[in-house]
Amino acid sequence: MCDVTHSDPSIQPPLEASLQTPKASLQTPSTDSLETSPLEKPSSSGMSLLVVGAGFTGSVLCKILRTSAPALALNVWEKSRGIGGRQAVKRDGDLTCDMGTQYITCFREDERFKKYVKELKAIDVIQRLEGKIVDAPPRFSGDCKHYVARHGMNSTSKYFMSGTTVHFQKKVASLKVHDKRIEVCNDEGRRSFFDGMIFTIPAPQLLEIDMDGKMSEEVNRSTSSVRRNCQWSQSFADFGTKMEQNRNKGVR
Numbered sequence: 163m164c165d166v167t168h169s170d171p172s173i174q175p176p177l178e179a180s181l182q183t184p185k186a187s188l189q190t191p192s193t194d195s196l197e198t199s200p201l202e203k204p205s206s207s208g209m210s211l212l213v214v215g216a217g218f219t220g221s222v223l224c225k226i227l228r229t230s231a232p233a234l235a236l237n238v239w240e241k242s243r244g245i246g247g248r249q250a251v252k253r254d255g256d257l258t259c260d261m262g263t264q265y266i267t268c269f270r271e272d273e274r275f276k277k278y279v280k281e282l283k284a285i286d287v288i289q290r291l292e293g294k295i296v297d298a299p300p301r302f303s304g305d306c307k308h309y310v311a312r313h314g315m316n317s318t319s320k321y322f323m324s325g326t327t328v329h330f331q332k333k334v335a336s337l338k339v340h341d342k343r344i345e346v347c348n349d350e351g352r353r354s355f356f357d358g359m360i361f362t363i364p365a366p367q368l369l370e371i372d373m374d375g376k377m378s379e380e381v382n383r384s385t386s387s388v389r390r391n392c393q394w395s396q397s398f399a400d401f402g403t404k405m406e407q408n409r410n411k412g413v414r
Contacts, residue, residue, distance in 0.1 A: 208233030209357040212346060214334055216240035217247020218263070220362035221322035222278060228325060237356070238326055239348070241333035245323050246316030248364075258314040265291050266318065270305040278322070279309065287317055336372035364390070 208231070213220050216238050227236055250262040266288070268279045282288045291308040302308075311317050333349040337359070347353045361368060365388040368377070377385075 210235040212356040215362035221319040225322040238328045239332040249316040251314035
């Protein structure tokens with residue numbers, strides 16, 4: 163497991179007005195025998211929160227929390243080795259190939275998301291996608307705009323996660339609720355305690371976690387019914403493989 167505070171000096175989020183969170187007065191189970199990271203303990207002036215997943219959703223969430231609740235002891239667990247989740251990017255020198263997410267969409271009525279799109283445009287991380295999207299969902303026929311990243315789609319998540327400490331290669335295996343705190347165990351058997359948790363991972367991955375019976379049958383059934391469409395990722399997989407083979411052969 164590797165802990166890294168993501169920070170790119172070339173793309174720093176602007177300062178915003180902050181809102182203090184109230185102090186927490188919670189009963190905490192004994193952790194004398196536990197190996198718990200200092201970052202995973204409640205701060206002296208706020209609560210501890212675990213965000214599971216460092217993809218686009220988790221990154222935007224962390225951006226919001228850093229500015230609106232600075233007293234919060236924010237922790238991020240990411241099972242992979244990098245930021246971006248399904249925004250997987252293949253690189254070969256100056257060439258980038260988005261193996262996962264191809265673009266982001268902003269609908270006219272989504273005023274909240276427009277704010278973050280505008281922020282990404284202002285620092286030249288994304289640009290307008292021109293052209294027709296093949297087999298686009300029916301909702302795209304309305305008033306919406308699509309954007310692509312200039313240097314790989316995961317650059318959007320890296321920007322929003324800037325300034326947040328991310329614990330890489332750390333996967334949630336199980337959780338238990340003790341009074342008002344949550345005991346979280348990772349896949350290496352190490353336990354940590356938090357005041358709250360937010361999952362930003364794909365719904366099917368939730369089924370792999372032992373929720374200690376806290377997931378209702380209705381939620382379990384709804385989560386199990388989620389299906390993913392891998393058409394775009396599969397379409398670009400061959401190109402990514404060829405790019406890697408050419409690099410190994412010294413061909414550009």
